[in-house]
Amino acid sequence: MFVRIVKMSFHEENIPAFLENFELNKNKIRNAPGNRLLELYQDKTNKCIFFTYSYWDTEEDLENYRKSELFNTVWAFTKKLFNDKPEAWSVDKLVSIV
Template identity: 85%
Template sequence: MLVRIVKLSFHEENIPAFLENFELMKNHIRNSPGNRFLELYQDKNNPCIFFTYSYWETEDDLENYRKSALFDEVWTFTKKLFNDKPEAWSVNKLVSLV
């Protein structure tokens, strides 16, 4: 399982637009082939910073999503709202106590 962590930083006035769009798109993203989990977090100290955590069955599943029309639609909208360059990490889950 591949875990994808993405840090997104927005201009404060763009946060409502981002959250509204995320609400509209989250189920589409979550139902992408190979996606097993999706959550959105907001930083406690800086409300302009958000993180998405998503779990993918394989790296190919993530890459197929990143090449999809859905990703293009989501990213085209979202990137206009940033106040800083996004950061992303792909990590392997080693231990889970859930």
């Protein structure tokens, strides 16, 4: 399993539209083949910055999602709302203590 972390920064007036679109699509994204977890975070000091964490079984599962109509639709909508270039990381989860 690996984790995909995406940092996104929005114009303040676009945050409600982003959150509404995320709410409409979060279950579809979470139910994409190979997706095990989807989380959304908001920065405590800069409310315009958000992070998504998604857990995937394989890199191929993430790539299949990124080639899907769902991703293309969600990303086309979301990227219009940015005030800065998004950043993304794919990381391997080494330890989790719950």
